[in-house]
Amino acid sequence: MSSFVPDGVRGVDARGRWSSSSARKELAVPDRMTQVLSSGPPGAKVNIAVLGDGFTADEQAVYDGKVRELLLDGVFAHDYFYEDAQAFNLYQVNLVSRESGVSRRVYKEAGAGAPTELVDTALGFVYNGSADRGWVEHGQDTAAAMRRALDTWVPDYHLVVVVLNEPGFGGCGGGGLQVVTLGVAWTALAHELGHAVGGLADECCQRRPWPAGEPGAVNLTTSTSRTILKWGRFVAPSTPVPTGIGTCAGYNRDVPPAGWDPSQDVGLFEGGGGHGMGVFRPVLDCRMRSHDQPWCPVCYTELKTRHQPRTGHSFRNCHAGDFDGDGRDELLVHSGEGVLLYRSNGTQLDLVFSAVGTVPGPWRFRPGDRFHVGDVDGDGRDELVVYNATDWDTTYLGLLAGDGHDGLHLVARYDGGLPGWAFRPADRLLLADFDGDGRADLYLFNGDDWSIPYLGMLRSRGSSLELVRRFDAALPGWTLRPGDRFHVGDFDGDGRADLYVFNGSDWAVPHLGMLRSTGSDLELVRRFDAALPGWTLRPGDRFHVGDFDGDGRADLYVFNGDDWSMAHLLMASSTGSGLDFTERYDGNAPGWQMRRHDRHWVADCNGDGRADLFVHNYEDWGYEYLGAMISNSKELNATRREDWVGEWSLGPEDEFLPCNYQGGTGTPDLIVHNADWLGMIRATPALVLDRIYHNWIHNYRYGRNW
């Protein structure tokens, strides 16, 4: 598709507007479109089309740079729009103009005459340089030219941003169109987007009274009553209401408390909406007043609420890891085409990274990405191994690491496989340092996609992987079958992650194998057929690996709630070459009555170096329960919560992620999450809720978004 310029009558009409025929002539350099932010189908997102006017073929780089400055490095690199970039698609349309710059019109103050310096551009905008005259005017063909460009290049649009090749300051907008010159900064555009996609009102004020009536916008009110104040949930009880009165008031009803934040502490301040009296705004200063300030809680929450459904954000897929090496786990939340990374300060989470679509390398996030966390390069910081076998024609495995600036980048990617291993959808990955070099390696098992099952050992070289051993159909002393279930743990305490393997479905009796890693191979240490010491193996056995006696060897918890008349839990300690019976609980453990649908997570709940269990049951009782079963090496003692942990209502959708967001030793913390809610629970060992978030993670100075 090419760009066209008027061919025929050109000039200004009787009212001084650009006039041209609709006949067009092709330019040598074609127009083009680049989707610079791709979050999903247009019908599910807010679509912003960016058009340039007055940029010749040689000046397209100037336009590209301004789009980057305004939108990618500006609006979408800061606060709300950064966080919710996944709600937006950005289409950058490069329209080639025949001449450089835009038409200019100069009004005489007396109003007589308006000579126009005409420039032949793609859209025909006219710059007049006057705030009183709106800075910019449409040419006669501007609306039609824009529509042609949009219909040609953009599948759908909610907002059109036009960048003019005009160095002076100026711009105007409304009703889904925003025009800016090269002289406009991203902060002003962000403010305008507050109007355009947030329905927010100006909070700036002039010395004139508010006419009448309650404004519809969420960030203005005429009410001075705390009880019916529309943003009352964000106002601390100690804050006077009103907080500031008088024309365009500051905090003048009392002495502002120490540390009062002009944009984040909420009160009721007179002046806003372009009026000085009779109308009130929520904060001293917000991006809707001074462009350089961040969004206030009221505006931020309105933007979040409006566009939350379009982000596709959910708390379903959460992963914890210490990606910055500060001793506290961060939280990675993956939703569809993007990820959000939050840093813990010990009791709360704050956003440090938001990525939509692609991170440098590149890796393009997709809903089917499966993440595994481990220190792959041995630098004391965790990395991410991400595997996608469902969203592409080829199966991909990527290694993502911190970029040193709170972000992530791709270190290595394997497309379809690596020498000696072809990826298939049923591949199961286990991150574990099998050679003891401090770098997390990868065990890969596939029992379903080939004529025989395979197990591979992929060694990490820090920034790449190599296959060091592949087992076809059998391991030493173990015949591989599709139903094999592998669990990693250093059961002999030599610093190398070994394998427990269980098969309860493919043989006449269940088997459990202990396979020691030599670093480049596996050796069978012990195989148990049908029984462990003090335990009869059954298909429904569930294994949890952890060093519950703190001797440096990974032991086994075995739970079975399905195959017997009552639920059983075994503690079997590793001797390095076998398993010893430690304790078995039949239907009841101290502090916890075991039931069929108990679910367990291994964690060091009290930081004593012994692996404990978090346990959850929502199905078998009249109440939901969450417990911490603490090991003293020989037995377990449980503490539990019924129905609630603080404000967290335990429920069937809850998933639990043992981690350490406080810092210190062990994994005494739990991220509890479901689609809409996320909680931070700490084991003391009694379970305490530190924080709860709904729909999004944001730490309001006072109040919250529900």
Next chain:
Amino acid sequence: MTAPTPAMMGDAEAPPVVEDPAAPSMQADALAGLPAPTGAEMPAHPEQGSPLAGNGRVEMPPVPRADAWELGPRPPARLGEQRGRRGRARGQGDPRSASASASASAPGYVRLRLRLDGGHLSVAGARAVEGPLLQPVRLHAGLACEVVVEGRRVAVDSIPDLGVWRALPAPAAKGGPSSGHRVTALDAFDFHVRVPRVDLALATLPDLRVAVYRCKGDAPTVPIGPGTLAEQFSRELREVTRIEGVRLWELPPEVQEELRGQLN
């Protein structure tokens, strides 16, 4: 199966909950000893590479010799984008193909362009767009638009920032508050509403009703339910204007042409 017990008992002496009295007991099973071999146990010395019988699948290619792959491919220094989205037709990602290739059988929606001019609402155009359409669950402050076809609501949306034209304020002193916009109310303006393609056809245009509402004050807090907006939010919304049926032949020729080209 034991009926759900109201609450867990806390002490160590609490009796075990018998889930299924008919199920075997581990204690009894242990006393009975290990089961007699049937021949279907795992062999003591399995063979590498023995294929599973008759699953019809192929084997993974052999591992290359070490000297072949040690110097072989490494993660490429310059990688391209991942390619080929599973389940997507070639070219489907190209926005330019969106309207051109939209067909009656494809999922998609129609972006209906409406013009509000001096209080009069009219249809000004339409474009077909591929892909799913996310419908809002709540109304927000400002204007709202509702589309009803043959008595059934098929689309609703909030439209922020409509009917005004703002000039950017002249630059303020660094860090200072803005002096405010120069705002002009518009008599005429266009806006869009998006309707699932299956719900809007040329034949149903006479039965198309479009209503534009203004939120009287704050937006309704409850989600949009069944029934028309006027019925559900009679206190919060005020009707601004509406279209009661569209007669194609009464529209400007270019609009007729566009609707014929974009609607089924």
